[in-house]
Amino acid sequence: MTGPLTTVDAIPVGGGVIFAAERVVVTQPTAGEFVAFDTTCTHRACAVRSVAGGAISCFCHGSRFRIADGSVAGGPAPAPLTPVPITVTDGEIRLGERP
Numbered sequence: 001m002t003g004p005l006t007t008v009d010a011i012p013v014g015g016g017v018i019f020a021a022e023r024v025v026v027t028q029p030t031a032g033e034f035v036a037f038d039t040t041c042t043h044r045a046c047a048v049r050s051v052a053g054g055a056i057s058c059f060c061h062g063s064r065f066r067i068a069d070g071s072v073a074g075g076p077a078p079a080p081l082t083p084v085p086i087t088v089t090d091g092e093i094r095l096g097e098r099p
């Protein structure tokens with residue numbers, strides 16, 4: 001069993017944090033709600049690079065994904081980001097098993 005990825009306090013409300021080594025971006029769309037996605041852009045597989053203004057952005061060709069559900073908000077990406085299972089327990093966020 002590995003340790004937690006991060007803590008809930010580290011994820012801004014209405015924003016998110018990219019964990020490049022783990023290839024996951026964790027967001028908190030509304031207070032107390034945490035979701036995570038694979039950082040691999042669904043356009044040409046660059047890693048997404050920033051979370052700002054309610055969107056996760058890929059700088060390769062400008063795709064943007066909504067922090068709430070990973071759906072496409074703009075750019076050439078053909079599909080949403082892939083969700084990653086997480087668990088939130090005692091203020092800690094752990095990665096679940098990826099398919």
Ligand code: FES
Pocket residue numbers: 041042043044045046058059060061062063075076077
């Ligand atoms: S690889 Fe992300 S926009 Fe093209």
